[in-house]
Amino acid sequence: MSFLPLTWGNRTLNQLGLIHRGHASTTNPTLNIDASTTSVATGLNVKGAAAGGGIALTSRSSGTNEAMSIDGKGSGQLILQSVATGQIVLGGGQIVKRTAVFDLAYTVLVTDYLVAYATLTAARTVTLPTAVSVSGQVYIIIDETGSANTNNITIGTTSSQTINGASTKVINTAYGYYRLYSNGTNWILF
Incomplete structure (x- = not known):
């Protein structure tokens, strides 16, 4: 040894x-x-x-x-x-994990943080993981293309969970985004 x-x-x-x-x-x-x-x-x-x-x-x-x-x-x-x-x-700035999504539906991974639509030519759906298994986890879903006013991004949940009491939230403004966190039961916007 x-x-x-x-x-x-x-x-x-x-x-x-x-x-x-x-x-x-x-x-x-x-x-x-x-x-x-x-x-x-x-x-x-x-x-x-x-x-x-x-x-x-x-x-x-x-x-x-x-x-x-x-x-x-x-x-x-x-x-x-x-x-x-x-x-x-945190000194000297912060680098976050960005996941680029190219014009398709996407299921958010527990390792994701910033989910960014880099191309968007049609309406798309992002599905969050179950809030139960990621209590305290923060996600940001964003339209980087400026096209969400025409091609909406719908954020959905699993297992009948909610986002601020609703089953879905829709990004429907150009360059729009939502920041969400899990409280262990549902998703909360902040």
């Missing part, structure tokens, strides 16, 4: 199961887990922080493509929230 190099402050640790309750010679020590010398890292579990402390995950690279990915596997969730304020601050 091999271990990743661990450092706490200015000391290297070569063991697991460390519980550290302070380091007298280091002010605000940082725990570093370096997977750069290992071909496979199986995970990182960070629990707790002292009052006023924080946890930061960063990616460093000497190359030109620096990125960090945090995945919730299976049915797990990744929740980012400040305990004190309930806010999340």
